[in-house]
Amino acid sequence: MRVEIDQDKCCGAGSCVLSAPEVFDQRESDGIVVLLEEEPGDELRDAVEEAAERCPAAAITVLEQ
DSSP states (O other): OOEEEOOOTTTOOHHHHHOOTTTEEEEEETTTEEESSSSGGGGGGHHHHHHHHHHHHEEEEOOOO
């Protein structure tokens, strides 16, 4: 699995961080998403997919490799 984010779409809601804090963080200055792990392990798949689904701005894309 590979994760991509679009910081231009991000509205800073933070739901991704709540779902998968090992993979996502937010910039302190404006709350925009920061990707911590581009290729998280399978043990984080459910959390990452939940983060993508919950993102109100659709700024997270999960790709299969």
